[in-house]
Amino acid sequence: MSPEMPKAYEPADIEPKWYAFWVEQGVFRASDDPADRRPVYCIPMPPPNVTGALHMGHALTATLEDVLTRWHRMRGYNTLWTPGIDHAGISTQVVVEWQLRREGKSRHDVGREKFIERVWQWKGESGGRIALQQRELGASPDWARSKFTMDPSMARAVNEAFVRLYDEKLIYRATRLINWCVDCQTVLSDLEVENEEGANGELFEFAYKIAGSDEEIVVATTRPETMLGDTAVAVHPDDPRYQHLHGKMLLHPFVDRQFPIITDAILVDPKFGTGAVKVTPAHDFNDFATGKRHGLQEITIFDLSGAMNENAGHFRGLDRKEARKKVKRELEERGLTRGTKPHLLTLPKCSRSGTIVEPMISPQWYVNMKPLAEPALAAVADGRTRIIPEEWAKTYNHFLENIQDWCISRQLWWGHQIPAWYCSDGHVTVARQAPAVCATCHASELRQDQDVLDTWFSSGLWPFATLGWPDATPALARFYPASDLETGYDIIFFWVARMMMMGLHFMKDVPFRRVLLHGMVVDENGEKMSKVKGNVIDPLDLIHGASFDDIIQKTLPGAPREEALAKFKKSYPSAAQMGTGFPAFGADALRFTLASYSPQAKRIALAPKRIEGYRHFCNKIWNATRMVLLYLEQHPAPLPTGQTPSPRWRSSRWIMSRLANALEQTERGLTDFRLDDASAALYRFFWDELCSWYLEITKPVLQAEKSELGTEVAATLVHVLETSLRALHPFVPFLTEELWQILPRPASRPASIALAPYPMPGEGRADEVADREMAIVFDAIIAARTIRSEHEVHPAAQVPLVLRAADPKIRALLAEELVTIRTLVKTAGDPVIEASGGDRPPASVMSVAGEVEVLVGLRGLVERATEEARVDREIKKVEKDLAVLQKKLASPTFVEKAPSEVVAQAREQLQGLERTRKRLAEARQLAAELD
RNA sequence: AGGCGCGUAGCUCAGUGGUAGAGCACUACCUUGACACGGUAGGGGUCGGAGGUUCGAAACCUCUCGCGCCUACCA
Helix, strand or coil: HHCCCCCCCCCCCHHHHHHHHHHCCCCCCCCCCCCCCCCEEEEEECCCCCCCCCCCHHHHHHHHHHHHHHHHCCCEEEEECEEECCCCCCHHHHHHHHHHHHHHCCHHHHHHHHHHHHHHHHHHHHHCCHHHHHHHHCCCCHHHHHHEEHHHHHHHHHHHHHHHHHHHHCCEEEEEEEEEECCCCEECEEEEEEEEEEEEEEEEEEEEEECCCEEEEEEEEEEEEEHHCEEEEECCCCCCCHHCCCEEEEEECCCCCEEEEECCCCCCCCCCCCCEEEEECCCCCHHHHHHHCCCCCCCCCECCCCCEHHHHHHHHHCHHHHHHHHHHHHHHHCCCEEEEEEEEEEEECCCCCCCECCEEEEEEEECCCCCHHHHHHHHHHCCCCCCCCCCHHHHHHHHHCCCEEEEECCCCCCEEEEEEHHHHHCCCECCCCCCCCCCCCCCCCEEEEECCCCCCHHHHHHHHHCCCCCCCCHHHHHHHHHEEEEHHHHHHHHHHHHHHHHHHHHHHHCCEEEEEEEEECCCCCCCCCCCCCCCCCCCHHHCEEEEEEEEHHCCCCCCHHHHHHHHHHCCHHHHHCCCCCCCCCCCCHHHHHHHCCCCCEEEEEHHHHHHHHHHHHHHHHHHHHHHHHHHHHHHHCCCCHHHCCCCCCCHHHHHHHHHHHHHHHHHHHHHHCCCHHHHHHHHHHHHHHHHHHHHHHCCCHHHCCCCCCHHHHHHHHHHHHHHHHHHHHCCCCHHHHHHHCCCCCCCCCCCCCHCCCCCHHCCCCHHHHHHHHHHHHHHHHHHHHHHHHHHHHCCCCEEEEEEEEHHHHHHHHHCCCHHHHHHHHCCCCEEEEEECCCCCCEEEEEEEEECCEEECCCCCEEEEEEEEHHHHHHHHHHHHHHHHHHHHHHHHHHHHHCCHHHHHHHHHHHHHHHHHHHHHHHHHHHHHHHC
């Protein structure tokens, strides 16, 4: 076994085989069997978009959820992590439309039916890709239960939900002002509109002439072209400037229309602009409301593509932008312009296409949200569902308290078609299946509503629709409500709140007990990852390794190489130190990294160096196991029984105690969704306590002849290591499975570590006495090492050591730990243990560690002679480097022109060298003193 | 405009009243029989600023400066 283990851990050699093994063993399967009495843990996976390739956000989600899933599974829960794919209405339609465009066709050329066939075909080809990528991360959902939001079973749930809400009058159809994307050719919900701030616009002022008079009224607008749809000008009722004009009629300069000056205290702020507001009810939300208050005519002036329509007179056919220019020009020609002022404005943009959204009057389907929101608010308020981190509860509440009705219809082809049918008289029949006749007039000529539902309508049903709802399936009975719902905070409104409302409404219970929210993965500088910035990192490139050239080819195809590379390295300064690319970090290192970020953080700044650090940790685990296996060959221990051992040796009692401590912290972290704390506790335990102390302490025992102590130590080591691997498994599943399989383990263990019991703190053994005593020993060791290091003693050199303590108990303790002290300090002979108060031996340096005085003798070292010459050499070298650096930093060109991090680094080096010079000078002085 | 949050080591961030922490970076020494993807030791902080509460404040309160995000509005 161990001799064949390679010296370095290579993830690529082990990851694929264990994933196949888990699948073959059915490790990920959940059970519906009523006879299965295990407690249940269920976590619905946020279904990634069918269009998507795996990005960092998915990797984060998959990691966090997999840790929770694997942890519960090992704790004996009947664990269901439900995977799936979202049909992602607009995104997917856009992708396939692009494909058609390359063939020179539009979706209208092929027709609705053929187009949908094309989408399905495309879905079949690339829709499974992301699930394959999730496997590379080690994700362990129950794949057999994977659902696609367009599956027939999901369609049935969607229709059922729609019909019930319609029957309850919670879904209705209304004609209102809506957000129209002229590019996507569909209505958008409020949430799909992104308000982009800070655009430089202008406030344009022009005059309307008053009919039958020379007087005029000047209005200010950011959208001059909408004046073609004006049906009033409003002033504040109390504004003294306009008192005489109330009710007067105005002449439209371009179309044959007169409209009134009205007074409205809600719309008009007399201090803004001219205090007179043009009112365009058909293309502005405030004006629409004003129009309703005053019964104004609503004149739509755009067609669905954003061009001016027949109501725009001779401007007809012009695009919005062109129309604006032309309107301004013609107003100028007629002498009606009254100047412009710069004005900062916020532009409402389609979150998909980035096009400026046009408010339009249109009939659409809506969900009445208030009655649904109230129970969802109550469920969080009374703790039936807990939101973690808690601060997000405020955001959730704020949204639900101010919720507007949800526009759920979309003018797309790809999606769940609305289950409503119209007869030629316009009567509506809403039904689960296509009805034969109109419910009102029994006409048999029916046409289904052409619109589809917002993608989030089906997503909102996810926690119960995936389990077979509306049927009362065993799965539904068992796995609803889910235990946890874990996702990014960016979809609290889109998804979490809607699942809460839908779940409470249809299932009469919350959809999940906890909502766990994580932040957004951003680049190392905190910038959002985007193709334009060239800072997108594909998680698979971190797992398998990739050259920076390949990465920039993917993110910035066609861009000049140098430029793209510079952009990339600027986004990831720590990657710039890695040469020409990322090595293969492996899935485990990436997972451990992602789990190590605090869930509180809104931004998770991905630092490649950090992944490298955890890659090193994986290698550490690998080599620690290798060492234990190596020594076991010389020092066979009995096969572990699974019982927690009770070693008698103090060091072993100590490591058992630290194990208990680490397991307790890990358990707390995992329970509280503080995976950062959990992973840190395991990291510290494994590296600092197990490897740095215990493995070093046990070396002399294990390297010696077979002994009773040796057997006890070997048994302790096997237990601690096997337990550590189980504790680490949810974070680093591949590595731990590989090592666990070759490590001696109790016969009672199952075939895979993934099914082995998760260690309880009781698999360690808390021991305050051992903790306290070893701390004294370690402090003395550290003090002695510090003296050695500060006096430049060669690491291999052996020094005389005297330890003094007033307390006889401490002296007894130190005497018992002579071997350990001797090994870790590298003393010449056994350390001398004495009572405090004697003279300081000549040529020795003393330090105080708690109640122990530590005296290290420095005379008589063979190396001393050469040592002094070396110190002198070092001093010369440092002086030289210092001079170079000082000169460099004194040069203004360097300080100004070199990248700031290079200058900062030079300064740090300078400081370091100065400190070294000081220490070397002290060392030389001491050497002189000693001789 | 309202809401939420942030400001702690060079960088990224933990830390909810009790001796300022981690990873990376930095300095020195060391290929020591698991691991140089390593070891040992070290340097670095007026916890954004001011005031207050307290025996004691990075943490609690008030004010203030700087920076994010979200929601709404903007003729």
